[in-house]
Amino acid sequence: MAVMPWLFDRLVIPLSLVTPLAAMSANKRMQAYFENDPFIGKSWKAARFFRMVHKTRIENWALRCPLLLVHPGQDAWTPTELSLVVYEKIQTAKCFLELSNGSHLPVEEPANVELICEADRFLNGFVLSNVATAD
Numbered sequence: 001m002a003v004m005p006w007l008f009d010r011l012v013i014p015l016s017l018v019t020p021l022a023a024m025s026a027n028k029r030m031q032a033y034f035e036n037d038p039f040i041g042k043s044w045k046a047a048r049f050f051r052m053v054h055k056t057r058i059e060n061w062a063l064r065c066p067l068l069l070v071h072p073g074q075d076a077w078t079p080t081e082l083s084l085v086v087y088e089k090i091q092t093a094k095c096f097l098e099l100s101n102g103s104h105l106p107v108e109e110p111a112n113v114e115l116i117c118e119a120d121r122f123l124n125g126f127v128l129s130n131v132a133t134a135d
Helices: 028-036 047-055 080-089 111-134
Strands: 012-014 044-046 067-071 094-098
Touching (some): 012 047, 044 047, 067 080, 067 111, 080 094, 094 111
Parallel strands (some): 067 094
Antiparallel strands (some): 012 044
């Protein structure tokens, strides 16, 4: 594909053919949703889209805000190690939490509760620290 991108870039491919949509969730109803959604499973993408996603390289990993990265403990789509590689490159105040379970979209218990609690704690801490510095 790198030799003749102009040839492959025009091909249009169903997203469901090249993306493991079932790995998004262990919940069968959510899987069906992703497979049948017109913007996800039923959409078609030009091969150029996939080439450009994998070609893109981020140069500056500095953020101007704190980061909370929550990774599901049973994510079949993105391995925790891959998230940690990116997490380590980001330059900001940050916190990483791996949920005790949960698929890529963690609707399973207790992952969903852990996600909500951690996001609440993080956001409340962020808001409180900004209120304290504004005084």
